Every structure is written in C-alpha cells, then in structure tokens.
Amino acid sequence: MDGPRAVGDPGRAAPPSAGSEPRVFLWTLVTLLAFYLALRFGLPRAGVWMGVSEVPAPIPVFALWIYMLCATVGALVWASSDDRRWRLFLGAPVRLLVGGPHVDRRVRTGVLVAVPLLAGWAVWQRVMPSTDVPTVVRLQHPTQPEEYAPLENPVRALSDDAREAAEREGLVLYQTNCRPCHGTTGGGDGPLARGLRLQPIDFADAGTIASVIESYPFWRIRTGHAALPDIATPWNSAMPSWETELSDDEIWRIILAEYALSGTEPRVPERLDR
Amino acid sequence: MSPSISRDGVRTALQLPSAGSNRRGRGAIAACLGLAAVVASGWLLGAQELGALQQADPLTRVDDVRTFFGLSPRGVIWIVVQLHLLFAAFVVGVPWFTVAVEIIGWRKGDERYDRLAREFTRLFAATFAITAGLGGLFTFTLFGLYPKFSNYFFGIFGPILYVYGAIFLIETAVLYLYYQAWDRLQRRKGLHVSLGVSLVIVGTGIVFIGSSMSSFMMSPAGIDETGAFVGTAWDAFTNPLLIPIVVHRLLGNLTFGGFVVGAYAAVRFLTSRTDEDRAHYDWMGYVGNFVGLMGLIPLPFAGYYLGREVYGVSPVMGNNMMGGDFSWAFIIQAMLVGLLFILGNYYLWSGMRRIPGAERYQKYIKYYIVVLVGCVAVWLTPRNLPLSPAEELAIGGQVHPLLGVLGLMSTKNAVINLIILTTFLSFLLYRRANKADLVPFRDHGLGTRSLVPLAGVLCLAILGWYATRLLALDPAALDLTPEKVFYFRFTAGLLFVAMAGVVTAVGLTLRGRGHLAQGMYFTVAVVEAVAVLGVFGFIVTTAANPFLRQLAAAQWLILMSALILISAIDLALFRNARSIGGIRWGDIAARSQYALIALCVIIIMTMGMMAYVRSGLREDWHIYGVMRDTSRWAFTPSIAVMTRMVGGITIAFLAAISFLFWLANLGGHRERVE
Numbered sequence: 001m002d003g004p005r006a007v008g009d010p011g012r013a014a015p016p017s018a019g020s021e022p023r024v025f026l027w028t029l030v031t032l033l034a035f036y037l038a039l040r041f042g043l044p045r046a047g048v049w050m051g052v053s054e055v056p057a058p059i060p061v062f063a064l065w066i067y068m069l070c071a072t073v074g075a076l077v078w079a080s081s082d083d084r085r086w087r088l089f090l091g092a093p094v095r096l097l098v099g100g101p102h103v104d105r106r107v108r109t110g111v112l113v114a115v116p117l118l119a120g121w122a123v124w125q126r127v128m129p130s131t132d133v134p135t136v137v138r139l140q141h142p143t144q145p146e147e148y149a150p151l152e153n154p155v156r157a158l159s160d161d162a163r164e165a166a167e168r169e170g171l172v173l174y175q176t177n178c179r180p181c182h183g184t185t186g187g188g189d190g191p192l193a194r195g196l197r198l199q200p201i202d203f204a205d206a207g208t209i210a211s212v213i214e215s216y217p218f219w220r221i222r223t224g225h226a227a228l229p230d231i232a233t234p235w236n237s238a239m240p241s242w243e244t245e246l247s248d249d250e251i252w253r254i255i256l257a258e259y260a261l262s263g264t265e266p267r268v269p270e271r272l273d274r
Numbered sequence: 275m276s277p278s279i280s281r282d283g284v285r286t287a288l289q290l291p292s293a294g295s296n297r298r299g300r301g302a303i304a305a306c307l308g309l310a311a312v313v314a315s316g317w318l319l320g321a322q323e324l325g326a327l328q329q330a331d332p333l334t335r336v337d338d339v340r341t342f343f344g345l346s347p348r349g350v351i352w353i354v355v356q357l358h359l360l361f362a363a364f365v366v367g368v369p370w371f372t373v374a375v376e377i378i379g380w381r382k383g384d385e386r387y388d389r390l391a392r393e394f395t396r397l398f399a400a401t402f403a404i405t406a407g408l409g410g411l412f413t414f415t416l417f418g419l420y421p422k423f424s425n426y427f428f429g430i431f432g433p434i435l436y437v438y439g440a441i442f443l444i445e446t447a448v449l450y451l452y453y454q455a456w457d458r459l460q461r462r463k464g465l466h467v468s469l470g471v472s473l474v475i476v477g478t479g480i481v482f483i484g485s486s487m488s489s490f491m492m493s494p495a496g497i498d499e500t501g502a503f504v505g506t507a508w509d510a511f512t513n514p515l516l517i518p519i520v521v522h523r524l525l526g527n528l529t530f531g532g533f534v535v536g537a538y539a540a541v542r543f544l545t546s547r548t549d550e551d552r553a554h555y556d557w558m559g560y561v562g563n564f565v566g567l568m569g570l571i572p573l574p575f576a577g578y579y580l581g582r583e584v585y586g587v588s589p590v591m592g593n594n595m596m597g598g599d600f601s602w603a604f605i606i607q608a609m610l611v612g613l614l615f616i617l618g619n620y621y622l623w624s625g626m627r628r629i630p631g632a633e634r635y636q637k638y639i640k641y642y643i644v645v646l647v648g649c650v651a652v653w654l655t656p657r658n659l660p661l662s663p664a665e666e667l668a669i670g671g672q673v674h675p676l677l678g679v680l681g682l683m684s685t686k687n688a689v690i691n692l693i694i695l696t697t698f699l700s701f702l703l704y705r706r707a708n709k710a711d712l713v714p715f716r717d718h719g720l721g722t723r724s725l726v727p728l729a730g731v732l733c734l735a736i737l738g739w740y741a742t743r744l745l746a747l748d749p750a751a752l753d754l755t756p757e758k759v760f761y762f763r764f765t766a767g768l769l770f771v772a773m774a775g776v777v778t779a780v781g782l783t784l785r786g787r788g789h790l791a792q793g794m795y796f797t798v799a800v801v802e803a804v805a806v807l808g809v810f811g812f813i814v815t816t817a818a819n820p821f822l823r824q825l826a827a828a829q830w831l832i833l834m835s836a837l838i839l840i841s842a843i844d845l846a847l848f849r850n851a852r853s854i855g856g857i858r859w860g861d862i863a864a865r866s867q868y869a870l871i872a873l874c875v876i877i878i879m880t881m882g883m884m885a886y887v888r889s890g891l892r893e894d895w896h897i898y899g900v901m902r903d904t905s906r907w908a909f910t911p912s913i914a915v916m917t918r919m920v921g922g923i924t925i926a927f928l929a930a931i932s933f934l935f936w937l938a939n940l941g942g943h944r945e946r947v948e
Contacts, residue, residue: 047676057669062660063677067651074647078640080865081623133663140658141597149590199671206815207657207682213589264816268753269589
C-alpha cells in the first residue's frame, strides 16, 4: 500500500500488451458462440459420457442464460482490463454503426437493419400470447409445518436388536408400498417410475433425504403432494398421502429403512458452539 | 495545470468566492431535492409494497401493533432500521482501517497517510449524527408501532440498554475528540492513535450490544418450557447466535466501509481537476478496494459459520434458509458476492496500467478470469433450476442430472475457496508488478529471513491444533456412531499433509527457491481445500453430516495457511528488489472508477438483502418460538417485494450519504482555506 508518489498524465495510453489482436471483438464473439455450442450440445453428451444420465439431458434455458451471462461478463472484463485491447474491442462495433474506412456499406446497412429487427423479435417473443405453462421457480425443501418440526423417530430410541427388527419390518413395508415407484434400493427407478411424468428422487443423492432431519420425510410421506405449498409445485409430485394407509409407527420404520437402503444418514440437529 | 484551475487556486487562497461556489450552491439544491425525492419515493414504496392498509385490522388489538398513518408498521420499521444499520456499519467499519492507516503514516513519518486517515475520519464523523438520529427514530417507531413487543423486549434487555446508552455517549465523545483533536495532537501522535483504538473498541462494543438484540430474537435464551423469560439480561445478551452474528457483522462492516470510501474516492477522482487530487483519490480508491476485499475474503466462511449455528438453533430455520423460502435469496446473494469479487479483481487488473513492468503479467489475467467467472457461475447455480414443463419432461425430474450437483453446499464451499485463492493471486501479481532483480534470499537481513520460518510456525500451529482436535473428537459428541471416526481421521490426515507442505515450502524458501515454494504450497491448498475436501464433502453430507462444520473449518484453515505462508514468502522474496518504476497514481482508466462505484452499490444491496433473510427466518415470530406476531403483517415478504424494498433503501442510502459527504467536504474545503 504505497502512497501516491508519481502523477501521470491521465490521458496517456498504456503500452500495447503483447497478446492484443486487431480482431478482438470478432474473436470474443466467436469464443462466446463456441462456449454456447459447448453448453448446448457438448455438456448434455458429457453427462452421458460421465454416466450421470442415460440420454443427453438438455441444459435448461435458465442455466444457459446465467452461464452465457457469466461468459459475457468475463469477456467484457477481459477486453476492458487493458486499454489498447478495449479500444480495439469497441472499435469494431462502433465502426459497424457509424461507418469507417474499411467498412463495407452493405455490411453496415445490414447491421443497422438487423439490430432493430432482432430487438423487435426479442420484444415480440416476450409479449406474444402463449398457452405454454410458465417456467416455475421451485423450492427444494418448503417450510415444514410447525407440528412436524419437533418430531423424532421413536424407533431410533429402541435397543439395537429392536431397532434392527424395526428396520427389517420397515424394509418389508417399503418393498410393499414404496418400491413400485422409488425402486428396490431407493434410486427412484421402480417399475412404475417410468409411467410417472417426473421420476421420483434418488434417496442416495446428497441433496435429498440426507440433507433434512427425519421429521421432514415423515411429513412428506404422511401428507403427500397435496400438502405441499404452491412454491414446491405439488402438481409435479405423484406422492400420495399415506396417513390413511399406514400408521405413524409404520411410517417411521419405513424412514429407517429408506436411510439404510440408500446408505445415507438423516441430518442430525446440530449442537451449538457456545 | 490548466489556467482555470490556477484561478480557482488563487481565489481559494485569498478566500474569495470562487467560480465553484455557484456550482456548489446548485449542487446543494440538487442534493436536497434529490434527497427529498428519494425520501418521498421510499414513502410511496412502503405504501405500495406493504398494502393499502388504511382499514383497521379487526384481529389485531391496538395495543399490540399500530399502523404508521395507514402504512404498514413492518414496512416502516424495515426502512428505518435498515437505513440505521447501513449508516452504523459505515461508522463502525471505517475507524478500523482509519486507525491502521494513521499508524502506518505515523511509523513511516509520511504525511500522506495522515491526510488519508483524516479524510476517512471526516467521512465517518459526518455520518455519525444521522446514524444516531436513525437509531433514535427506530426506537421511537418500535415503541409506537409495536408497544406490546417493545415492552416485553426492552423489559428483558433493560440493564443492557443502560450500558448501551453509556457506551454510545462514550463513542460520541471519543469520535469527536479523535476528529477535532487531529491537529492539536499532531505532536502527540501516540495519544491520538490510542484515541482511535479506543474508538474501534467502543464501536465493537456497540456492535455486540446491538447484535445481541437481533440475535436474541432468533435464538432466545433464558426461556423456560412455557415460553416465559426466567433468565437475566446477561442470559439474553449471551444468546447462542450472538458471536456468529457479531463476527459476520464486524467483517461485513469492514468490507462495507472499504467499498463505500472506495466509491467516494472514485467520485472525487472523476471530478478532480488537478493531478495531485487525482493521484490522492486514486490511492484512496485503491485503499478502499483493498480493505473491502480483505474483509470480503473471510466473509463467506463467517457466513457459513453463522448458517451452521442457525441450523443448530433450529433445523427448520436452517432448512428455510438454504433449501426453503430463502434459498432463492441466496442465489441472488451468490450473484452479488460473485460480482463483488469480479469487480474487486477487475479494479486491481485495471490498476496495473499505472505500474511500470505490469505488462509482463497481463497474459495471466485471462486465466484468472476463466477461473473466477467459472467459479461464480457454479456458485450461482441453484439446486432446483427453474424449468419449463417441456424441460422437466426432457430431464425426467426436477433436478438436473449433471448440474444438480452444483447446487449442493459442498460444491459451493469448494468454489468459494477457489475464488478467494484467485483473488489472492491477483494481489500477488499486483504486488510484484514493478519488481525485478530479486535479492538472493541468503543476502537478506535476519529479520526478513526469519519472516518465512515464523509464518511457517504459525501455519503449523494452526493446522496442527485443528488436526489434533479432530483426532481427539469423539463421534458421540456429534451424535455419530463410532465407525464415523474415519471421517475425522481422513480430514486430520489432510491437515498433516498440509503441514508437511508448509515445512517443505519453508525449506525451499530458505534454499533460495521461493517461487517454487509458493507454487508448491498453492497447489497443496488447491488440491486439498478445493478438490479433495470438496468431493469428500458429498460423502460426509450423506454419511456424517454433523461433521460438515468441522470439514468446512479444515478447508478454511488450509486456505488461510496458504494466504499466510505465501504472503510471507512473497514479502521476503521481493524485499529490496529493484523497482522498474514508481506507481503512477492517478494514471488509471475512468471505467475502473465505475467499478469502485458499482462495488459500493452492490455491497449496500447485499447487506440489505441479507438483513431481510436474517429477519425473515423468524417467519411469523417476533421472538422465535416465544412471542408470535399475530398481526396481519406477519407474512414473509416475497423476493419481489424484497428487491423493491432493498432497491429503494439502497437509493435512499446513497442519496443521503452523498449529501452528507458533500456537507463534509464543505467543512474540508474550509479547513484547507484556513
């Protein structure tokens, strides 16, 4: 943190950096386009190659937007962090708009026509009446009702032998009631899963049952999709309410079995550092 | 110097009304009108956002909650308290680095540092009165609008409030003494610096007491099973979330203060007419950005610590925060904090233009950008991407099979560590930009040569302490089964590997291979803190999640050891190195100054939004689990409402502080004339 020692002329241009290119703007556009194509077509195939999906899963528009926005910010930061590069970067679009010695008049006219047309098209896309169901911003774990929050799994308080017996019983209940959709190992791949619009969750995924306390799946199993608030898109879930089919004790045993099947542990309420 | 500036200078020296006087007069009128417009728009905003609330609420008794001339009491309190908190953050945060700058100037005998510190002091002194005024307004409105809650709450905190009042009076006295006695104590600098240190200590005391009240509302202490308060004021003060919130606030205040003075310097730079002023304000902006980034680097970990403690208070509150109602606010926060890091780095890179020799390092910047922007993109990827029905069907679920993993906490922790390390590398590049012809390490004096081993010992102590602590940790203490001790040992093992890296790095440096030592330990930090522990975090999440807190602490300690050791090696390496040329302060592109202004705006929005999250986590409770808000305004405002409210508050704060800075400079102008 040296103090101000020398004062320079603010209008003085920095020396050109070694890597500057005259076609900075063009190359930036090409790089962004290549990045977009990699995201749009390469990444879904990479997912298959990595074994995370059987078929290429498309990158959602929202993700494309935020990644392209980040890439554009990165490109602008790179272009403007050096004076000469920034002048070169701005030079091309400015010349295209106001004309210059090396700009073909037809190209300039094309740009001047294309820009408003593109803007108009974008506005039209935005305001055009549509019958599509809108894109939904969804919550992963909506607020648990107050009466469920303090509940603890009574089966865990049993002796080791009794708990193992309860887990076995829970496994039988699971295979009988839950397996058709959730699958034999809780992977969300049961025989009926393919018949559902959206597949059930994979219990082994770190972001599902492992990230919540046990009373959370108890609430979800007991009340099903109907009790979900709108923000959690209940219409996207085929989970029935089990409170009329299973007793609370049976649900707790099933929960024990689900964690055992998926090889995960429920979130433990943490102790405070004091 | 241009002729017009010369004329102004003569007019100033002769105390004649200058040509600038009329402009200042018009500026004052414009500032007043702007402020009035902002206050009016804030008023209308509150009215619009929180309902047409003219009718009395039949369900709410008048002695519980009252409206503010028909406006929502909650909206009014929100605006007043948030403005108070923003000003308070500035008044408490700036003295930390003001005193540091003054001490540097004192020890170096360099008057420029003194001028800078004094300018900082003028700024926070100018905002002190409005901070106090807003605090008073907040108290009055709270009593007026929420009488039942206020009686209960202040009944509990009564004795603490007397202390609060006393400390506030001391703060007032010390602050103005520190400001006004600057000239008088020039020859007794030690005494003046001790006043500054006292100011920092008293300010920290105010943060503790103020924070204890908001943390009590989230994690009340001294409450029995029936919800009655049976403890003492001290019990209420030392509630579980006090320390996590204070740590987070102190760092946040430092960051906030740095970025706000950075923006002030940027505006002054852009309006400067002389090279001297441009050089001064360029330097001031650099200091502001430096302080802001220094505070920002540990903030994510402080936030994580606070988040874990919130989970500890209530798993429901914790779930609402990260997976529930407020999870989208955290995505916005990731975007804002990511921008803070990107813009902070951008300012550093832009500033390399004023350093002769910096062009040698320009080629590395594109790699930094790729890492930084890539990490920010990962950081703001939500677990549940907004999907159209067609996309849901194509994916076959609500979580993307490939991108879903980016939404989990382990990934977030890994990328934020990489962002911090990249920012640190930017600083290293900046430091060495004009250095050449290093002095061989063995030719340095004893002081420089012992710096690296001392830093190594410090790192070994930190890493060793935590590794042994993990080895001694009983799984039962975390409600885990005995076989889970494997996770503790694995993490401790990584800390021991890092310790071996520290020893190797120190040895290499002593043998004159400092660059290799830096590269080696940087690699160790990236591999361990980002890659290995990042992936290991997924396993711990599913198998031993109470251990995640310790895992994150281990990640952070490895990261901090890298910052300490590599900085020490860098200081030793470049000590007495030949300078290619001095930094040409003032020679920086105008766009970098807009980056400083953007940093200020973003930090204000971030603080406003996170205050909404902290307060909103209580849902419909005044005091979580103890005293419920039964009024009609007890709903959780949506993200859309939050963005409008926080946006309005940001504009109001910027207008008010600009006005105050303008006032402060009237005083500064008079001082210069005298």
